[in-house]
Structures are given as structure tokens and as C-alpha cells.
Amino acid sequence: MKLHTSLTSPFGYKCRMAIRVAGLESSVEVVEADTKSEALRQINPLSKVPALELGDGRVVINSPLIAAYFSELSVNDDLCPAGGTEKWDVLYFEALADGMVEAGVLIFYESLRADGEKSLTWVDKQQGKIKMALGVFEAQAKDFGKASDIGLLSLAAGLSWFDRRDIIGNWQGDYPNLSAWLDRFMQREFWID
Numbered sequence: 001m002k003l004h005t006s007l008t009s010p011f012g013y014k015c016r017m018a019i020r021v022a023g024l025e026s027s028v029e030v031v032e033a034d035t036k037s038e039a040l041r042q043i044n045p046l047s048k049v050p051a052l053e054l055g056d057g058r059v060v061i062n063s064p065l066i067a068a069y070f071s072e073l074s075v076n077d078d079l080c081p082a083g084g085t086e087k088w089d090v091l092y093f094e095a096l097a098d099g100m101v102e103a104g105v106l107i108f109y110e111s112l113r114a115d116g117e118k119s120l121t122w123v124d125k126q127q128g129k130i131k132m133a134l135g136v137f138e139a140q141a142k143d144f145g146k147a148s149d150i151g152l153l154s155l156a157a158g159l160s161w162f163d164r165r166d167i168i169g170n171w172q173g174d175y176p177n178l179s180a181w182l183d184r185f186m187q188r189e190f191w192i193d
């Protein structure tokens, strides 16, 4: 299998860590992709990363589906519990973290626009969504424990990407439990710098 991704994509980052948590390092090759290339368009008509080529002509796109695919192949259920309330709690967290990161990606793309075309109202709206999501995560961060499921991988990949791109400023002061959890999570064996 080939995971096509940009090495800076937070969604790709989440999938690269998921490969490690699932123990699939020897089955998945990570290939650097350019979202403007014809080569990627042939693999994913939406020209988005990450995209997973399965090797038999089929492709899995969208990081939650890629993570679910890895979870199905994994011999452990560290990425996602098999069923029940626990599974849906993990998937809810993943969707909330992904939505928060998507708001950050919109802010990043807005920053690339020419000065006269930038909308502060739009950026404020996206930052509001991010803060609402951060509040939810902060309230539960003390209970995250040692889990390394796809919800927490999405969250950690997103927060570290926010810091690299300076998307939301210094969030750590307002969300201390989340910040302390991220510091510990970044010490885990599957973390990619």
C-alpha cells in the first residue's frame, strides 16, 4: 500500500502515526505528494492528501476512512474499539478534531490570499469554531490517559500543526489540561516530529 501525503498535512500526519499504532509500518509506504500535481489527481480526483493506494487499483481517500482501514488491518484495537459506546466516542472525537483542523486549514488558506482579498470576519468565524472544540477537549483531557486512538491522533496532529503554522496563537495558557496531555503524547513511541 502507498500513502500519498504532503509531509506537512495534519491529516497526513494523523495517518502516518496511525500506521505506527496499527503496527503496519512494513505494509505501507509513505510517498510524498504534491497537491497540484497531475499524478495525485489521477489517484484522488479531489487532489487532496492523504490518499491511500491499496495496490489492487482501489484507493481510500479522506483521513477518517484511511484510519478506519488501518484499524481493520491491525491486530490490535488501539486505533478504534471494535464496537459499542467506546467506538462511537472515539469516532465523535475524531470528527470533532478533524472539523477543528479543517477550520484551521481554512484560516491557513485565507492567510495565503492577497491583502485586499482577506476576510477577518471569516477568520474570526473559523477561530470561534476552533475555540469551541478546544473547550470540549479541555474539559475531558484529564481522562485521556494512555489511549492512542484515532480521535486523539487527530487531535494531537492538529494541535501540533496549529503551532507549526501559528493558526490560533498561544492556546496552551487557556487550555492547560490539553497542553499537558499533548506534551505527554508527544513523548510516545509513535510520535513523528
Ligand SMILES: N[C@@H](CCC(=O)N[C@@H](CS)C(=O)NCC(=O)O)C(=O)O
Binding pocket: 009, 010, 011, 035, 046, 047, 048, 049, 050, 061, 062, 063, 064, 098, 105
Ligand atoms: N477531510 C480530508 C481533508 C484533506 C485536506 O483538506 N487536505 C489538504 C492538505 S492539509 C489538501 O489536500 N488540500 C489541497 C486542496 O484542497 O486542494 C481528510 O481528512 O483527509
